Amino acid sequence: xxxxxxxxxLSAFAALARHGRHGRAEGPAGVVVEELRGLALxxxxxxxxxxxDLAAACRASFGVEPASTPRRTAKDGLAVVWSGPGQWxxxxxxxxxxxxxxxxxxxxxxxxxxxxxxxxxxxxxARGALRLSxxxxxxxxxKGLALDLHPRAFRPGDAASTWCAxxxxxxxxxxxxxxYDLLVARGFAGSFWHWLxxxxxxxxxxxx
Amino acid sequence: MRITCPHCGxxxxxxxxxxxxxxxxxxxxxxxARPGAPEFERWMDYVYLRDNPAGRxxxxxxxxxxxRAWLVVTRDISTHAIFSVEDARAAALARPxxxxxxxxx
Ligand SMILES: [Zn+2]
Numbered sequence: 001x002x003x004x005x006x007x008x009x010l011s012a013f014a015a016l017a018r019h020g021r022h023g024r025a026e027g028p029a030g031v032v033v034e035e036l037r038g039l040a041l042x043x044x045x046x047x048x049x050x051x052x053d054l055a056a057a058c059r060a061s062f063g064v065e066p067a068s069t070p071r072r073t074a075k076d077g078l079a080v081v082w083s084g085p086g087q088w089x090x091x092x093x094x095x096x097x098x099x100x101x102x103x104x105x106x107x108x109x110x111x112x113x114x115x116x117x118x119x120x121x122x123x124x125x126a127r128g129a130l131r132l133s134x135x136x137x138x139x140x141x142x143k144g145l146a147l148d149l150h151p152r153a154f155r156p157g158d159a160a161s162t163w164c165a166x167x168x169x170x171x172x173x174x175x176x177x178x179x180y181d182l183l184v185a186r187g188f189a190g191s192f193w194h195w196l197x198x199x200x201x202x203x204x205x206x207x208x
Numbered sequence: 209m210r211i212t213c214p215h216c217g218x219x220x221x222x223x224x225x226x227x228x229x230x231x232x233x234x235x236x237x238x239x240x241a242r243p244g245a246p247e248f249e250r251w252m253d254y255v256y257l258r259d260n261p262a263g264r265x266x267x268x269x270x271x272x273x274x275x276r277a278w279l280v281v282t283r284d285i286s287t288h289a290i291f292s293v294e295d296a297r298a299a300a301l302a303r304p305x306x307x308x309x310x311x312x313x
Contacts, residue, residue, distance in 0.1 A: 070216055070275075084275035085215055085295065146220050160216065162223060163273045 011037050012128025012189040019208065023201025030136030030203025033196065036129035036181065038094030040106035045119045046086035054117040061113035072159045072172040081159045081172055089123070089170065089183075127170075128189035130196075133179040136203035141180070143199040145169075151176070165195040209288045214295050215275045223273040229258050230266040230280045230296070262286050268296060 013035045021029065044066075046054045051068075059065045063075040066088050072081045077093040092099050092106045099105045103124035110120045132141070138149045144165030148154060159172035164182075169192075171182040184192045197205060209221040232254055240247040259265075263286055269279045278296035283289060 085277055085297075087275075146222075161274045161276075162216075162219065168273055 011035060012186045013130070013193055016190055016193040017207050020206070022197060022205040022207065024204040027204065029134055029206035031132065031134040031140045031200035032137075032206045032208060033200070034131050034208040036094075036131050038103075039124065039127075039129050040090075040092040040096065040099040040103040041123040041127055041183075042090045042107040042110055043083070043121045043123055044080070044088045044090055044110055044114065045121075047117055047119065050117045051086050054114055057114055057117055061109075070159045070161075071157050073157070081170065083159075083161055083170060126186055127183040128186050128192070129181060129183050131174070131179060131181050133177055134203070134206070136200075137178060137180065140196070140200040140203055140205075144195055149173075149178070149180075151178070165192065165199075167192050167195070209290070211269065211271075211279075211281060211290065212293050213271045213274060213277070213279065214293055215277055216271060219271070219274060223271060224269045224279075225272040227268040227270050227278065230268045230299075231259075264291065 017033075017035060024030070044054070044058075055066050055068075058080065062078055062080075064073050064078060064080050066080045067073050067082045070082050072079050074080070077096045078098070079091040081089045081091060083089045090106060090110055092103075096106070098109045104122045106124070107120050107122035110118070114120065141149060141164065144167075145162065147160055147162050154160075154173060156173045156175050156178075159170070161168070161170045163169060164171075167184055167188045169182055169184050171180050173180050210218050211221055211224055212218045235247070235250040235254055237247050237250070239251045242248055263284055264282065265285050266280055266282050269281045271277050271279060280292075280294045280296050280299045282291045282293075284291070
């Protein structure tokens with residue numbers, strides 16, 4: 001059989017995101033969105049009774065302590081996001097050394113460091129990722145997200161698995177600007193994008 | 209109705225799926241085919257028969273659009289008042305016979 005050359009991962013939003021300004025044209029954009037491309041993603045699920053050992057091994061190998069509550073912890077471009085009891089999503093930024101040979105390098109590194117402690121599955125092509133910011137980003141998200149993002153209730157580092165406009169999402173707050181990163185299953189990228197464009201239009205949406 | 213997931217916090221019930229009666233216990237024996245035998249009646253009760261109390265009840269729910277954990281929700285079926293929400297695994301392990309079974313595996 002002929003060898004199949006795999007093409008590099010395609011952007012989940014490339015066919016949807018029209019760069020520039022949408023909706024209200026006056027004044028500064030209320031919502032700013034950019035796709036986070038080239039992330040390496042992997043789910044890490046603790047084996048029975050091994051969560052504490054997993055946390056120790058993760059700290060020793062990567063310098064990151066996985067949270068036991070809905071939080072994101074990170075070091076040098078590698079983040080671990082709590083996504084359920086004994087479950088985390090590992091996220092390596094584009095260009096992270098672990099992914100030099102490809103996005104699945106993250107899962108390989110985790111599998112090596114956490115052997116016997118966790119089940120690791122590469123998810124790099126399974127999600128679409130957006131970074132959302134702007135002074136009205138909370139108002140736009142509130143149209144679909146039944147989660148209180150007020151700074152009193154949700155702070156930088158906080159993470160949540162929930163749904164937004166009836167689409168399952170995983171999100172976390174990056175900084176107090178506020179900036180949020182939001183992941184959807186890749187197959188829902190189109191539905192989510194259309195909802196976002198419509199919901200942010202009245203505030204002015206800038207697509208970067 | 210809002211359910212406070214012990215892992216995620218308070219969320220709307222649309223994030224959860226109802227998964228059945230949390231009070232039933234799987235019989236330990238292998239069962240018997242003969243109606244009238246105690247084993248048969250125990251299995252009949254476990255598989256088919258459910259109480260429908262107008263009041264306090266224990267139910268299994270899953271936080272299916274969140275952390276995906278199975279939960280035991282104790283609530284009043286008439287008023288929707290929720291008394292407690294527990295992690296189902298923790299609640300199951302707290303039951304003596306299952307602790308023994310888990311330790312033996
Ligand atoms: Zn939950």
